[in-house]
Amino acid sequence: MLLNIKNLHVSIDGKEIIRGLNLGVNKGEVHAIMGPNGTGKSTLAAAITGRDGYDVTEGEIWFKGKNIIELSAEERANEGIFLSFQYPVEIPGVSMTNFLRTALNAQREYHGKPPVPAGEFLKMMEEKKNLVEIHSKLANRSVNEGFSGGEKKKNEIFQMAMLQPTLAILDETDSGLDIDALKVVAKGVNQLRSDENAFVIITHYQRLLDYIVPDFVHVLFDGKIVKTGGKNLALELEERGYEWIKEQHLA
Amino acid sequence: MEVNDNDTILEQVTQNEYKYGFYTDIESDMAPRGLSEETVRFISAKKDEPEWMLEFRLKAFRHWITMKEPEWAHIQYPKIDYQDIIYYSAPKRKKELSSLDEVDPELIDTFNKLGISLEEQKHLSGVAVDAVIDSVSVKTTFQDTLSKHGVIFCSFSEAVREYPELVKKYMGSVVPYTDNYFAALNSAVFSDGSFCFIPNGVRCPLELSTYFRINAANTGQFERTLIVAEAGSYVSYMEGCTAPMRDENQLHAAIVEIIAMDDAEVKYSTVQNWYPGNKEGKGGVYNFVTKRGLCKGKRSKISWTQVETGSAITWKYPSCVLMGDNSVGEFYSVAVTNNHQQADTGSKMIHIGKNTRSTIISKGISAGQSNNSYRGLVKILSGAVNSRNFSQCDSLLLGSKCGAHTFPYIETKNESSIVEHEATTSKISEDQLFYCNQRGIDTEKAIGLIVNGYAKEVLNKLPMEFAVEAQKLLSITLEGSVG
Ligand SMILES: Nc1ncnc2c1ncn2[C@@H]1O[C@H](COP(=O)(O)OP(=O)(O)OP(=O)(O)O)[C@@H](O)[C@H]1O
Ligand SMILES: [Mg+2]
Numbered sequence: 001m002l003l004n005i006k007n008l009h010v011s012i013d014g015k016e017i018i019r020g021l022n023l024g025v026n027k028g029e030v031h032a033i034m035g036p037n038g039t040g041k042s043t044l045a046a047a048i049t050g051r052d053g054y055d056v057t058e059g060e061i062w063f064k065g066k067n068i069i070e071l072s073a074e075e076r077a078n079e080g081i082f083l084s085f086q087y088p089v090e091i092p093g094v095s096m097t098n099f100l101r102t103a104l105n106a107q108r109e110y111h112g113k114p115p116v117p118a119g120e121f122l123k124m125m126e127e128k129k130n131l132v133e134i135h136s137k138l139a140n141r142s143v144n145e146g147f148s149g150g151e152k153k154k155n156e157i158f159q160m161a162m163l164q165p166t167l168a169i170l171d172e173t174d175s176g177l178d179i180d181a182l183k184v185v186a187k188g189v190n191q192l193r194s195d196e197n198a199f200v201i202i203t204h205y206q207r208l209l210d211y212i213v214p215d216f217v218h219v220l221f222d223g224k225i226v227k228t229g230g231k232n233l234a235l236e237l238e239e240r241g242y243e244w245i246k247e248q249h250l251a
Numbered sequence: 252m253e254v255n256d257n258d259t260i261l262e263q264v265t266q267n268e269y270k271y272g273f274y275t276d277i278e279s280d281m282a283p284r285g286l287s288e289e290t291v292r293f294i295s296a297k298k299d300e301p302e303w304m305l306e307f308r309l310k311a312f313r314h315w316i317t318m319k320e321p322e323w324a325h326i327q328y329p330k331i332d333y334q335d336i337i338y339y340s341a342p343k344r345k346k347e348l349s350s351l352d353e354v355d356p357e358l359i360d361t362f363n364k365l366g367i368s369l370e371e372q373k374h375l376s377g378v379a380v381d382a383v384i385d386s387v388s389v390k391t392t393f394q395d396t397l398s399k400h401g402v403i404f405c406s407f408s409e410a411v412r413e414y415p416e417l418v419k420k421y422m423g424s425v426v427p428y429t430d431n432y433f434a435a436l437n438s439a440v441f442s443d444g445s446f447c448f449i450p451n452g453v454r455c456p457l458e459l460s461t462y463f464r465i466n467a468a469n470t471g472q473f474e475r476t477l478i479v480a481e482a483g484s485y486v487s488y489m490e491g492c493t494a495p496m497r498d499e500n501q502l503h504a505a506i507v508e509i510i511a512m513d514d515a516e517v518k519y520s521t522v523q524n525w526y527p528g529n530k531e532g533k534g535g536v537y538n539f540v541t542k543r544g545l546c547k548g549k550r551s552k553i554s555w556t557q558v559e560t561g562s563a564i565t566w567k568y569p570s571c572v573l574m575g576d577n578s579v580g581e582f583y584s585v586a587v588t589n590n591h592q593q594a595d596t597g598s599k600m601i602h603i604g605k606n607t608r609s610t611i612i613s614k615g616i617s618a619g620q621s622n623n624s625y626r627g628l629v630k631i632l633s634g635a636v637n638s639r640n641f642s643q644c645d646s647l648l649l650g651s652k653c654g655a656h657t658f659p660y661i662e663t664k665n666e667s668s669i670v671e672h673e674a675t676t677s678k679i680s681e682d683q684l685f686y687c688n689q690r691g692i693d694t695e696k697a698i699g700l701i702v703n704g705y706a707k708e709v710l711n712k713l714p715m716e717f718a719v720e721a722q723k724l725l726s727i728t729l730e731g732s733v734g
Contacts (some may be wrong), residue, residue, distance in 0.1 A: 051685050073688035083689050089682045093704025101691035102700060110691065142704065159690065 001062070002198050003048075003167055008059035010040075010047045016057070017043045019223035022100075025167070028195040032209055032234060033202045034222035042086055044220070045169045049083045050076045063167065078110035082099045082165030084156035086172045086202075091143035096155070097125065099143045100162050107163065127162040132188040139229050149176040157188040164192070168237050169200045174208040186211030206238040219245055282339035288312060291439050298408050298443075301415065311428035311438030318432050327593070328537065328564050331502060338473070356635045368623075402455050402486075403448040405568045405607075407475050410446035421479050425508040425545045425572070433504040433539040433566075437473045441506070444475035449484035449515070458714050460489040462479060474505040480515035482548060487518040489717055505540045507659075513548030513575065520713050522721050524561035530590050530619075535563025542569040546578035546607075554581035555598065556712045558721040563592060568626065570599035573607035573635070580609040583709040585708055587725060588621030588653070597627040597658075602635035602668070611642040614706050616725075617653035624656040631663045638668040646676045647705050649698070677705075699725065 003025040010018035017040045025031055033041055046054045048061060050073035051086075060067050065147065067133075068076055091099065105115045129139055134154050135161045144152050153173050160168050170189070174182055189199060189212050201212060209217070217233040220223045221242070227233070266683050282293050291312045295305040320331070346371035397404050403414065410418050428438035446650075449455050480486055490507075511517050523538070544553035555569035571580025600609035609629065617623040629640045646655030679701050685695035703722050704711065710718050 049689055051689075052681070073685060074691050074693045077689050077691040085686065085689075089680070089686045091683055091686070091701060091704055093707040094700050099687075099690070099700065102692055103687075106691040106693070126504060163690065170381075198264065 001025065002064060003200075004060075004062040005048070006060045008044075008047065008061065009057045010043055011055045012043065012053060012192075013210055017223055018047060020059070021224050022217050023218070023225060025198045025200060027166075027198055028193075029216070030193070030199045030201065030212060030214045032214040033200060033220055033225075034204065034217060034234065034237055036246075039220050040186070040223045042171055045083055045171050045200075045202065047077075048169060049073055051082055051231065071120070075105065078107050080166035082160050082163055082168045084153070084160060084168065084173045086175070088144050088147075088152040088156055090145045090147075092145050094143050096139045096141060096143055098179050100125070103159075103163060104186040124162065129159055131161050131191060132158045133184045134158045150178060152176055152183045154181060154184060157185050160231045161188060161192060164197075166197050167200070168197070169202070170194075171202045172204065173201075174203050174205060182208060183211060204232040209234045221245060263471045265556075276517045281337050284337050285334040286312075286336070286338060286440065289595050290338050294440055294442070297339060298411075300408075303415070303419065304411055307423070307442065308439050308441075311435050312440075314429055315432070315435035315439055318435055320432050328407075331537070333436075336502060339442055387578075396456060400453050400456055401450040402453060402495050403446065404459055405446055407441070407444040407446050407477070410477070414446070414448070416481065418446065418477070421477055421508070421510055423508075424670040425510060425543050426506050431541060433543045434506055437475060437504045437506045437541070441473040441475040444477075444505070446476075447478040447486065447488065449478075449480045449486045453481075454484065455486040458487045458489055463714070472501070472503045472505075473585060476501075476507040477503070477636070478507075478509045478519070480509070480517050480551075481510045482513040482515060484512075485516045487714055488520070489714060490519070490523075491523045501536045503536055503538045503540070505542075507540070507542040507569075509544035509553055511544065511546050511548060511551035511578075513551050514550045515548060516552040517544065518554050518556070518691075518714075519544070519569070520717055521555075521557040521559070522713075522717055522724060523565075524558045524724055535592070536561065538562040538565045538567065540565075540567045542567065543572065544570070544580070545572045546575050546580060546604075548578070549575040549604075550577045550579075552579040552581070554579075554583070554712070556583040556709065557585070557596075558588040558709070558713070558724065559584070559594060559596060560724050562594075565592075565594040565596055566596075567596045568599055568628075570601065571609060572601045572603065573638075574603045574610065575607075576604040577608075578604055579605045579607070582609075582611045582613070583712045584612070585614045585616065585706040585709045585721075585725070586623055587616040587623075588618070588623045590619040590621060592619075592621040595624045595626055597625045599628040600630070600640055601637040602631040602640070605634070605636050607635055609638075609640045611640070611644070612708055613642075613644045614709055615644070615646040615655050616649070616702055616705070617646065617655050618649035620652045622654045624658065626658045628660045629662070631665060631668045631670065633664040636665055636667045637687060638665075638713070640668075640670045642670075642672045644672075644674045645705070646674075647702070648676065648678045688710075 001024050005021060008018050008021040009016060013098040021044065035041055043054065047056060050071060056069055061069055063079060063081065068079065071079070101121055108114065108116060124141060130238050132154055138147065138151060138155065144155060147155060153176065155164065156173060173185055177185060186208065201208065201214065214231055217231060219227040219237070227245055282290055288309065291307065291308045295308055330413045413676050416639065421620065422440065426434050428435045447459060478486065478488060509517050509519060542555065546553055557569065559565055569582055573580050580600050584596065586594045586596050597613060598611050600611065602609065611627055613625045615623040615625055624645045627642060629642065631638050643657060644657050644659065646657065648655055655676060659672050661670050661672065663670055679698065683701060684694055684697050688694065692700065702725050706725060710721055712722055
């Protein structure tokens with residue numbers, strides 16, 4: 001199993017948000033996580049990626065056969081975990097090129113490889129830019145600075161394409177995208193999909209799942225996964241909302 | 252959670268010990284400790300100076316003893332005992348040096364530690380280096396290329412001997428010895444420095460560069476630089492320095508004077524990383540510098556670009572006096588303070604001529620318990636019709652124990668002129684750091700990246716080879732021992 005989360009409890013400022021969550025993801029799979037606002041989806045993503053302040057009070061996170069709880073955020077990233085942020089931040093004055101080269105070289109250094117040669121890197125930038133149909137101009141600008149909401153999301157997928165993670169967590173990458181951008185993002189993900197990697201897609205809308213067909217759909221509620229199903233569960237949620245699930249869970 | 256964790260990370264990352272702490276043992280030829288007319292005469296005699304030079308020094312000294320050391324609101328330091336300083340120290344030199352082979356091997360070694368081997372400089376970078384170690388110019392390279400173009404670039408002492416008329420004409424014409432306490436002190440005891448003269452219509456073919464280095468223990472260093480750009484000429488001048496680690500504070504009070512005639516342009520770039528003192532705030536260089544450029548001619552232009560990462564205390568306001576009509580003054584600055592460093596820096600733009608323009612871009616970065624102040628003066632006199640100034644002062648805070656202060660003073664004496672001032676204060680957010688971490692970039696590198704991004708506007712103004720060095724320096728200054 002690529003990712004195996006066992007009985008995970010996560011607190012922020014002493015307040016428990018994730019309360020005994022289990023999730024297993026194999027290579028080659030796409031998992032969708034849905035659920036009402038404020039139930040802990042982004043918190044789960046933060047805990048997996050090792051963000052400071054998200055205290056794992058109980059449970060284990062296994063990735064590629066290693067318990068990664070003790071690893072720093074950058075070590076987890078370099079192990080191959082990527083997060084497409086719900087709210088990507090701006091880093092003024094730092095060009096996308098410089099940022100990505102630094103990131104890629106950090107990853108290579110972690111794996112004992114020499115820095116990527118400039119020519120090879122630029123070629124790769126070109127190739128991946130086309131993949132996500134990102135404007136050359138965007139890639140020359142500072143990280144997310146002045147990007148529109150949709151551009152920021154596409155830029156996340158561009159970075160994912162550059163860093164080639166084994167596990168990519170997409171936190172509401174589809175929110176705020178117009179239909180064309182949505183297709184571009186989906187196309188990007190689908191092209192990167194392989195037997196060697198896996199995706200966890202956090203979303204509120206079934207729409208994205210028309211383009212990226214998930215193997216499993218999970219409903220996160222009250223800090224736990226309370227229901228798991230196939231692709232059709234998303235359709236059902238779209239139709240019926242979450243009330244019935246809440247009722248089932250609280251009953 | 253954020254505040255505390257963030258502070259701890261930043262603290263670890265920003266607590267870095269000075270990397271250039273070493274000391275070269277070269278037999279010094281020193282003046283006795285203390286300052287009196289005797290000392291002034293000793294220095295002048297040591298340097299075989301003509302009578303007029305001694306007179307200048309003595310006048311400055313006699314003025315200095317009537318002055319009071321200035322006090323500033325945002326700088327605190329133990330009182331300097333001016334009688335406990337050695338005012339002159341020169342590496343012993345038996346004869347004139349014509350090649351690097353003749354240079355004291357220890358000096359070469361020092362340069363190598365600094366990564367500025369003269370050989371390499373000569374062959375690789377095409378930069379003429381006038382290296383100043385403890386007050387005496389040791390070696391000047393590329394002299395031939397320069398002299399072909401009629402450019403004079405030599406040590407100040409040499410200029411006093413070889414070009415007395417030029418020195419007499421311009422020395423003190425921009426920064427008179429009466430200007431301020433430290434200028435008077437420098438004028439009395441200055442040890443050496445650089446002289447640069449670009450004749451009419453000449454575009455200087457090389458970037459001129461000087462590496463300063465304070466070396467012997469307890470030696471004040473008093474450099475003097477004079478740059479004269481005749482009509483229609485251009486020169487880019489770079490000053491860079493490191494000082495070895497030392498326990499007592501070292502006083503540095505330099506003067507830089509620039510004169511630009513009609514249509515002349517002078518770019519003056521500084522990268523300063525003198526020893527800032529240790530983490531507890533002990534030791535470090537006191538840097539009290541007077542830098543001023545006079546745009547004397549019409550359409551002349553002087554720009555100051557500085558990256559300041561060193562010194563325990565920095566007091567420095569590179570200024571432009573815009574006398575010629577349509578002349579332009581620029582100031583681009585990045586000042587980093589860490590641990591217990593204090594910096595009070597900024598610029599003065601004095602508009603005298605018509606249609607004069609000035610730009611001030613100041614980027615302060617504070618970490619640790621340091622204090623970083625911007626102090627600027629924009630003065631537009633009544634004759635300076637249609638003049639403009641734009642000032643932008645940004646502060647970046649790393650952690651919550653450091654301080655940033657901005658003191659912009661504006662005096663406008665005519666209504667046709669426009670003065671604009673913008674100021675911002677920001678912090679490196681935990682969100683930005685995590686974003687970088689999530690891409691595999693550790694916090695130390697992330698801070699380097701973010702800080703360099705923040706300072707980009709200024710770094711872009713530096714000559715290429717300097718910009719690379721400055722970028723590294725910014726990261727080094729803030730890097731430390733993360734986990
Ligand atoms: N840094 C924080 N400090 C305090 N509370 C937090 C913090 N981050 C999240 N929370 C709280 O944790 C709970 C879960 O938040 P989370 O962002 O994980 O929800 P979500 O499922 O991603 O919601 P949405 O669908 O709106 O994105 C919310 O009640 C939120 O207010
Ligand atoms: Mg969320």
